[in-house]
Amino acid sequence: MSLLEVRELSRHFGGLAAVNNLSFIVDEGEIHGLIGPNGAGKTTTFNVISGFYKPTAGEILFGGRRISGLRPSRIAARGVVRTFQATTLFQELSVFENVLIGCHMQSQVGPFGALLGTSRRAERASEVRAAEILEFMGLGDRRDDETVNLPHGHQRALGIAVAIAAEPKLILLDEPFTGMNPEETRQMMVLVERVRSQGVTILLVEHDMQAVMGLCDRITVLSFGELLAQGTPIEIRSDPAVIEAYLGTV
Template identity: 40%
Template structure:
């Protein structure tokens, strides 16, 4: 595999508080990597840094061989990186289908065509068909015409994935995709993410559901206090003393199965 994403000694500080401290991390093309750690360990900050929402104090980030940390978020997205958020905010005046269509690359072509006065029916039809297919795959067809802000929290998570996939990303970053999703749908979500991975998309997943991580991910990187303390297969987490210390505290005496705090 070739390295798709490279974080080289990145540090992020908020005032006097160091959130990430010289973090170095490499994600190969085609991997599914779980990004784990206790609350406050810096997981979401990593995603914010990669997508340009949080500037670096030091270090660099390269994607597909090119440095991206100086770029604005929309420029980074154009390179092929998409993300979902832990608490997605949805518009009140757009339907689920309309929002999904708006997220597409074709939508930007449609806007440009409208401005130039060109025919748009072909572009609109293709965008509608692709959005409808994604919503069907993510079990959102029944709510396609409802306001995006009115659907459940779990459905908003799935809608975020649909919007991200409308742009055919190379790298998809997911921030707690199972939070708010009904337990019965988590198996289907794993299947869908595997399908997306099968399309050639590299996945990085922040998640507290360890069963979900074990089922989906090939490798795990564990953060604690802004630094990487483990880089291993999911099956090796329970035997890693530094991971157990981070999650359970150094007062623990026996290693027990690692679960979310």
């Protein structure tokens, strides 16, 4: 069953078509890879899906409802949450405090909640949930560390933990393996699978082909903003057009 549908999507910047007439489907419960050479339009596609850019043409459906053109906050409220290539964390805060902020954004307790004591109950519930998320992501023993002192791999894991705090149905992971050594990559692959096991669908932009081929159920390949190929990892690995345009140069 499809969760996300991208239909004939285009995004132009002046005379440049960063994405051109792109269509693909992400099924519920899968890990779906979005790959291609630098400048292929992957991050622009993420930015349109998550509401940071409005499409020039086409539409995006999530759970059968149109989300293209909505504000990022409204798209996130429907269950589409993204991470970024550059880790966007509060470096001066603790690991626990970063995840707690994500939980607070989800709880959205207003002033009447404060008067009725709801906010105190929500605060306690957020603290419990933040602790559970950190344990789930293997960061429980780092909860009191300042984020700035975390190793690169742990910072990436924390970014996903903050995204999980928003209780997403779909996470858009933007190059989560960038800059990792082989051991960090292996650990992150385990974490991504663990997130999927909780019923979260994942759309993944990544250049690390070991991670992509090892994780993804299906892959969509872009080239110059257009669809080049779609299929399983085995099909993509053996596709002559993909090999010529991308895999053969890695």
